[in-house]
Amino acid sequence: MPKRIAVIGGGFTGLVAAYELGKRGCQVALFERGDYLGGLASGFAIEDHPLEKAYHHLFTTDSAMLALVHELGLDFELIMCADSKALYHAGRLYPFTTPFDLLHFTPLSFFNRLRFGFVTLYLTHAPNWQRFIPIPAAAWLKKWYGAQAYAIVWEPLLKGKFHNHYTDVSMAWLWARINSRGNSKDQGRERVIYFRHGFAVVVKALTRKLKELGVDIKYQTQITAVTSSTVPTITFTDGTSESFDRIICTTPSHVFARLIETDAHASEEYLAQLNSINYLGAVLIIFSSSQSLSKYFWHNLNDPASPFLVFLQHTNLVDPAWYNGKHIYYLGAYLSHEHAFFRNSDQEVASEGFDYIKKLFPSFKKEAVRQMQVFRFPNAQHIVDTDYTKKIPDYKTPLPGIYLANFSQIFPEDRGTNFAVREGIKIAKLVCADLRPLL
Numbered sequence: 001m002p003k004r005i006a007v008i009g010g011g012f013t014g015l016v017a018a019y020e021l022g023k024r025g026c027q028v029a030l031f032e033r034g035d036y037l038g039g040l041a042s043g044f045a046i047e048d049h050p051l052e053k054a055y056h057h058l059f060t061t062d063s064a065m066l067a068l069v070h071e072l073g074l075d076f077e078l079i080m081c082a083d084s085k086a087l088y089h090a091g092r093l094y095p096f097t098t099p100f101d102l103l104h105f106t107p108l109s110f111f112n113r114l115r116f117g118f119v120t121l122y123l124t125h126a127p128n129w130q131r132f133i134p135i136p137a138a139a140w141l142k143k144w145y146g147a148q149a150y151a152i153v154w155e156p157l158l159k160g161k162f163h164n165h166y167t168d169v170s171m172a173w174l175w176a177r178i179n180s181r182g183n184s185k186d187q188g189r190e191r192v193i194y195f196r197h198g199f200a201v202v203v204k205a206l207t208r209k210l211k212e213l214g215v216d217i218k219y220q221t222q223i224t225a226v227t228s229s230t231v232p233t234i235t236f237t238d239g240t241s242e243s244f245d246r247i248i249c250t251t252p253s254h255v256f257a258r259l260i261e262t263d264a265h266a267s268e269e270y271l272a273q274l275n276s277i278n279y280l281g282a283v284l285i286i287f288s289s290s291q292s293l294s295k296y297f298w299h300n301l302n303d304p305a306s307p308f309l310v311f312l313q314h315t316n317l318v319d320p321a322w323y324n325g326k327h328i329y330y331l332g333a334y335l336s337h338e339h340a341f342f343r344n345s346d347q348e349v350a351s352e353g354f355d356y357i358k359k360l361f362p363s364f365k366k367e368a369v370r371q372m373q374v375f376r377f378p379n380a381q382h383i384v385d386t387d388y389t390k391k392i393p394d395y396k397t398p399l400p401g402i403y404l405a406n407f408s409q410i411f412p413e414d415r416g417t418n419f420a421v422r423e424g425i426k427i428a429k430l431v432c433a434d435l436r437p438l439l
């Protein structure tokens with residue numbers, strides 16, 4: 001008799017866990033509260049072409065995701081792209097991609113430009129990242145890059161990404177960011193990878209595979225409780241429930257805490273551990289325009305007066321011809337859940353965004369905007385602080401038969417679809433290993 005497994009959440013972790021369990025002969029049901037799959041990496045259509053709601057690309061080092069893409073027969077979809085970056089500081093955009101750009105980055109003294117290059121090179125190759133865990137990134141950066149580079153380059157980025165938590169972030173997290181970006185190369189050149197038809201092609205292919213494997217995908221099905229008092233059981237919004245041999249939950253940690261809080265096995269200490277991981281939300285304004293505003297793809301907005309952290313001209317990474325010849329832009333911010341952007345209308349958020357873009361690019365014309373969407377994700381980024389290793393929850397929870405797999409367990413790397421794939425495979429193997437004596 002095949003074992004019945006419930007997977008809660010249809011993001012990449014849940015999709016891959018369901019796929020791996022299906023391949024291993026389990027009878028799987030996947031529950032997703034939304035009416036689409038892909039979670040944070042889900043897509044929509046703009047200018048008749050698929051695109052992610054939150055900007056996404058891969059690094060050449062993203063081996064788990066690239067192996068999955070290969071297994072799904074999607075290698076032909078991969079595009080190697082030359083990344084170009086700029087940094088907005090004191091009302092001006094500076095190119096910030098190559099060592100040559102750095103040498104000409106005049107807001108820093110010449111000595112600090114050289115120092116910036118050497119310290120970054122060191123971080124790109126530094127082994128023993130474990131020693132960075134207890135060190136706050138802000139303090140390390142100020143010490144080694146110097147006060148000037150910290151104030152101009154690093155502090156605005158840390159503040160923009162982590163707000164009032166910015167001084168707590170572990171240097172190990174930043175090391176992993178610099179390391180994966182710096183080592184994402186193709187034939188010696190820094191490159192990022194994108195899909196000809198967006199990350200949606202992977203979601204579609206996985207969905208097809210899940211159907212072939214007999215996985216029961218339940219859309220618009222929010223789980224309200226998970227218990228294990230007799231057997232692993234989930235409860236739905238209408239109060240009905242269903243039991244399984246095992247349950248894997250892929251929601252954020254604090255959401256999982258709410259789901260299990262009535263179960264006797266969920267000690268106060270365990271719930272406090274789950275709730276100790278803080279999350280920030282993300283708000284993205286995406287639009288198409290007949291105007292080309294910049295020659296760069298990625299713009300770091302090192303502007304303390306702005307709620308926005310990044311501006312992307314996506315069509316400097318890929319061909320505008322994919323999007324009816326129009327240009328595609330993202331304006332993105334990481335924000336606390338209390339920020340007005342989570343309450344304001346899309347039009348209000350976009351209006352603030354467009355005013356900011358006008359400041360960045362005075363030639364910007366709202367009349368040239370053709371299609372626009374605003375997306376909000378309440379749990380987009382967790383705070384990886386210097387105490388973080390104590391907070392990481394185990395895959396096996398104290399509730400018998402119930403497992404947790406989400407991006408809060410990824411460390412020191414930043415969350416990413418590559419690691420969601422890795423976690424999905426890992427959790428499926430763990431569940432199967434635990435079930436083996438019963439099979």
Ligand SMILES: Cc1cc2nc3c(=O)[nH]c(=O)nc-3n(C[C@H](O)[C@H](O)[C@H](O)COP(=O)(O)OP(=O)(O)OC[C@H]3O[C@@H](n4cnc5c(N)ncnc54)[C@H](O)[C@@H]3O)c2cc1C
Nearest residue numbers: 009011012013033039040054056057222223380415416417
């Ligand atoms: C702005 C931004 C930029 C990013 N850039 C990149 C990038 O360039 N490259 C990259 O690889 N990654 C990137 N990521 C990260 C990547 O999107 C995530 O790491 C990955 O998608 C996480 O997948 P997941 O399945 O773990 O979580 P999620 O995608 O959050 O999936 C969890 C799922 O659970 C569902 N759910 C929650 N509660 C319930 C419930 N009670 N009942 C049923 N379902 C529920 C949710 O609806 C969701 O679908 C980015 C993320 C953001 C926000």
